Amino acid sequence: EAQVTQNPRYLITVTGKKLTVTCSQNMNHEYMSWYRQDPGLGLRQIYYSMNVEVTDKGDVPEGYKVSRKEKRNFPLILESPSPNQTSLYFCASFNPNRVQGYGYTFGSGTRLTVV
């Protein structure tokens, strides 16, 4: 089954403790992206990657890092989490070579709470 897998689904952590949210897709998609979703603000892009070793900042990259060492994985790293990073996070992937895109495939989400 074609899917994007995020882990963990839920995470409660303390301020300053480094964490990684993993994202993996099995569709051989070149493009992957991370979003955060907050009430009243909608989905905002954090980082995206057009291919292996190619990443770029989205609209809200501060406080986050990403890496793309292989096509299937795109982890999101919070080196020193702060309470304002409490949010619902989604990873997404898509194949830009599809003419009639079936859109982006989203992972199930990670609800992060930083206390």
Next chain:
Amino acid sequence: GQNIDQPTEMTATEGAIVQINCTYQTSGFNGLFWYQQHAGEAPTFLSYNVLDGLEEKGRFSSFLSRSKGYSYLLLKELQMKDSASYLCAVRVVPSGAGSYQLTFGKGTKLSVIP
């Protein structure tokens, strides 16, 4: 940047028809998507428009006018399970960047009442 506007909330009656509008201002337009999102869940793809006109898919239709920067999602024969947020998203190819950006509106929360 991109500016995408859609109503915050709408209410409609079961069995009725509802139209959710989306307006956008952007450069490098490369398509418009509609997604459905139930609370706490991932967005799921509904429709994609890149050319002007209407795309129909069962009870859902989506319309695009590129010259007006306008789209709508039409839901027919509303069912209770259609209560969800509907997200309008615009894909752009930034000039010279060779990449894609997908920017979402803040979503329209639709409540279907009996």
